[in-house]
Amino acid sequence: xxxxxxxxxxxxxxxxxxxxxxxxxxxxxxxxxxxxxxxxxxxxxxxxxxxxxxxxxxxxxxxxxxxxxxxxxxxxxxxxxxxxxxxxxxxxxxxxxxxxxxxxxxxxxxxxxxxxxxxxxxxxxxxxxxxxxxxxxxxxxxxxxxxxxxxxxxxxxxxxxxxxxx
Numbered sequence: 001x002x003x004x005x006x007x008x009x010x011x012x013x014x015x016x017x018x019x020x021x022x023x024x025x026x027x028x029x030x031x032x033x034x035x036x037x038x039x040x041x042x043x044x045x046x047x048x049x050x051x052x053x054x055x056x057x058x059x060x061x062x063x064x065x066x067x068x069x070x071x072x073x074x075x076x077x078x079x080x081x082x083x084x085x086x087x088x089x090x091x092x093x094x095x096x097x098x099x100x101x102x103x104x105x106x107x108x109x110x111x112x113x114x115x116x117x118x119x120x121x122x123x124x125x126x127x128x129x130x131x132x133x134x135x136x137x138x139x140x141x142x143x144x145x146x147x148x149x150x151x152x153x154x155x156x157x158x159x160x161x162x163x164x165x166x
Contacts, residue, residue: 021085022093022128024100024121037084040099042091046084048154051122052115052146053077067152072116079118083151093128097121097135101143108142124148 037046050067053076065071067078084096100106100121109119121136123129123145132145 020088020093021083022096022122024082024084024097037082040086040091040096042086042088044085044087046082048080048082050078050152050154051081051083051149052079052118052120053149069155075115077115078152079115079120080154081122094131094135097132098139101132101135101139101141106141106143108140109144110142113144118144120144120146122146122148 037043050072053067065076067076069080072078072080086096106119113119121132121143123132124147129145132143136143136145
């Protein structure tokens with residue numbers, strides 16, 4: 001996970017009263033999107049990972065399968081995605097979604113997608129779903145809006161891709 005040191009906010013993986021999370025799929029396969037998000041005022045952390053499969057979660061909340069880049073490439077049903085954690089007193093959920101949806105790199109989606117690279121927005125509340133739908137409608141983009149699924153951070157070699165000198 002990458003930290004936005006410029007904001008001086010602590011890195012956290014859980015939802016708290018000062019930060020919230022949203023998972024979205026990457027705009028393309030070029031890597032480095034976690035770094036792109038860190039330049040946005042109000043973003044606390046951004047991490048690359050995997051989401052979207054129907055992995056079984058044990059009673060204690062742990063997953064029975066941890067995806068890797070290799071398993072995702074082989075078609076385990078997960079999507080390569082970027083998880084954004086932001087301070088809602090500085091940045092609104094709608095603005096995060098609008099930045100993603102209005103990117104010229106994000107296409108309209110019709111029909112089936114390759115799960116590894118699917119373009120989608122994952123939401124964890126009715127309010128997020130309604131906001132994402134409105135933003136997509138305003139931008140005339142047909143982007144799937146899906147219920148949030150288990151999140152798995154990608155391997156360290158995939159975090160801050162361009163910051164590693166790629």
